[in-house]
Amino acid sequence: LEWNVSVWGKRRAFTEHIEKLAELVSEKTGGDFTMNVSYEGLSKNTENLDGIQIGAFEMAQICAGYHEDKNPTLTVLELPFLGVRNLEEEVAVSDALYAHPAVKKDLERWNAMLLMSSPMPQYNLVGTGEPRDTLEEFSGMRVRATGGMGEAFKAVGAVPTSVPSNEAYNAMESHVVDTVAFAQHAHLSFRTIDQGTWWTENLNPGTVNCPVVVNIDAYNSLTPEQKEALDSSVPEAIQYYIDNYQSEVLTQWDKILTEKNVTKVQYSDEEIAKFEAATQGVADEWIKARSAEGIPAQELYDLVKAKLKELHGM
């Protein structure tokens, strides 16, 4: 049995858990169950859910924020200032959300079930020009940020400006945008760090949620051994991903910041509290709009908050 797996871009830290999963599953089944991970060959990144529903491939990686109407329940994790502190917390809170019946139902419309998350650190800005180290200076700033994060920056007077991620470098160079919000691996692979002179070290406004999904029929038609091999490999694959992200990306990140002499901008607790307060409306608006569509939005939001509280309490 061979599964086709649709991902995009090039092989990078962001896809390492999928590569690891393929390796583990093949190992555990003695080569009886393999995965062909295809980068961009099978679908466009915004249409992986369509491909899953059609049945064109069995597994895919998606990003909720690329198509919020396709997966409204997942976008709760893209709201600003949820307070996620690291990759482990991102995994835990994702898993808690993915288990909620309303979320499962949301994905079932695509004949998809959530297999695992692709935890990403908080997005932070890489910027050109003088460092903007207070909230006031965000006013009029052209920022490349999508979804809930875009809304958050809008709330403090910035202007979200859409450019595709692969054009972010040019957009910065040509001042189409002043700043770009990405996770570190994306700042590296889309080379925005080559353009920027400063980086917001502790702004942590939020992140993007990018789960790996499988086609339900394909999953159900696995033999018990294959199913066991797949399910049991997930935690290991995730752990591999996290270790790799920490040791490869974050180390390289620190090295590059030093090499390029990029200013690390630290915001005071006060400034961050102000930012957080200004964006409270974004979550409220999300809850209101999504509730109107019959989604238990408040419940999902509370679930996420409660889970984080539990994590922080430990």
Add this chain to the structure above:
Amino acid sequence: MSSVDIGLWVTGGLFVLVVLGMRVAFAAGMAGVVGLIWIFWDKKQYAWDQFGWALGVAVKTAGQVPHSKIASQELSLIPVFILIGYMAYYAGLTTALFDAAKKWLGWLPGGMAISTVFATAGFSAVSGASVATSAVFARIAIPEMLQVGYDKRFAAGVVAAAGTLASLIPPSAILVIYAIIVEQDVGKLLLAGFIPGMFSAVVYAGLIVGLALTIPSFGPAVGGFTWGERMRAILPALPIVLVVLIIISFIYNPFGDPLGTPTEGGALGAALIFVLALAKGMKWSELKDALLETAKLATMIFTIIWGVLIYVRFLGFANLPRAFSDWINGMEHSPMLTLVLILLAYAVLGCFMDAIGMLLLTLPVVYPAVMELNGGELVSAADSAFGMSGPMCAIWFGILVVKMAEFCLITPPIGLNCFVVAGVRPELSVQDVFRGVTPFFIADALTIAGLVAFPGIVLWLPSLA
């Protein structure tokens, strides 16, 4: 059957359909759909009760492609580049350019022909398509050359050859298409075409000087213009310079950061020329014609793009590009010899196919192989076979294949530019044009050899940006 075998059979079928005269876009789309059905049905071991499932999955997978691939910002450059060319004509810029070139360069040996080459190069800076450029200059430049006593075959050859400059000198629809297929930076590719385009023009001019000096009956120089006349001739052509400056400064600004994206630069240039055309009194009926022609050409290009991309989606499932790449890279030749063989294959194929169709059909398979030949997409210049990094190799190869495709526009049996020139001028037969254009084969062969031997000609500008 292995998926690669399916890939080869379907690819063979596609070429049969194309040779039978099916429209390339639909032949490719059909090959893609059939291939997808085959792949999915193969997965179910050809069980009859699974055929319906395979059909449904294949059709829905193919049905995504047209919308999802066309709704892109990068592709929006193509219609805008086409529109600019039409508007420039209505704005009277073509005649102004030729007039200025004549007054400045006419005194050289073969001066009128050289003027034609450089006026065409200038017009290329606002025109995105070769054939349209040749058609326009056949009307403007050939009568004037004949009037002063040029050989008619040679006059026609100059125009047919010079028209090919439009696809190298930015803006260029075909370079945008290349950039999109291979997923490279559109701006850098456009920038990379500039010097090779001018290099081509200079090689053409050198050839003309050589011919004019050796053949006595070639055609006289045209001199006697005063400096005042020369200065005054520049004025009407100035808008072209302005548009060129706008487009270039949105791609690459030597004095600082570029001012925006290539899309915006192209659109701004088009808007400027549009205003100029309106000021020159363009009528609604003329505007409507220009819009219809733009729509028709754009639709044609987009249809080929999505049709071929359905086939490419199938190739993704069949894994054919990887197999081809392994085959090419398993050859015993040196990478450089392999590259030259690939370019020669393009020269042969180009004799029978349209440039855009040819690139779209072949690149998805050939491009990864060439990148692998150089050492992979991420290779550094030091570790590579051709002495350049992965992204630079992508740019270099792009300019080479586009120049190759353009070369094919002037070669028999179906060199489109030659037919167009013969069509525009009643006194010329197609044979005349092919005869007249023959010396330019040599010029183009020299140019291509130069670009292969000295990649710096291509890569210097984009390496600055």
Add this chain to the structure above:
Amino acid sequence: MAGSSAVLSDDSALSRIDRGIYRIEKVFGVIAGTTVLILMLLAVVSVGGRNLFNAPLPGYVDWIQVLMPLIAFLGISYAQRDGGHIRMDILIGRLQGRALWTAEFVTTLVTLGLILLLVWGSWAHFGRSFDWNARYFSRDSTIDIALPLWPAKLLVPVSFGIMALRLVLQLWGYAVAIASGSTTPVAVPLVKSAAEQAAEEAEHVSSLDR
């Protein structure tokens, strides 16, 4: 290679329907062309807004994504009517009479098959982005300003539907030509030698000339 071809007409029902549909197709062509003009103005507004007023056009890229299908699909049947889609006619250009019309009939039939399959496939694509119960009926939207994508996706099966109609009409035309053996059938694009095509291109340029 490419180029448009002449389509003859007479007072038969076939030809009248041909011209009737052609009028609609032409209107679609003008809409597509006008969209190019709008695209151009949009960029001017975007650049101007950003550089002069520090007010970039919100969702500039989203708008382009929504407009592009108008340019790419509306004119597909207009181009087909005039034989404008690129093909290689080195072989078919040598055929004449019934052999030629039969070859044309076959490739047109295969094209119709493809287009009908794609009507199905692109309709399904639209269907996945449309939801009666959702806000703006949208189950898929653009990234930045959340424009619903279903109208642009719907345009594809609609354009392909008209294209299918056009192909049926051409099949009819070729069938009539095969039956009569005529060298001048109506309502179908006639194959022309490259020289004839060029002559037409030349004529177009001449009409541009002033």
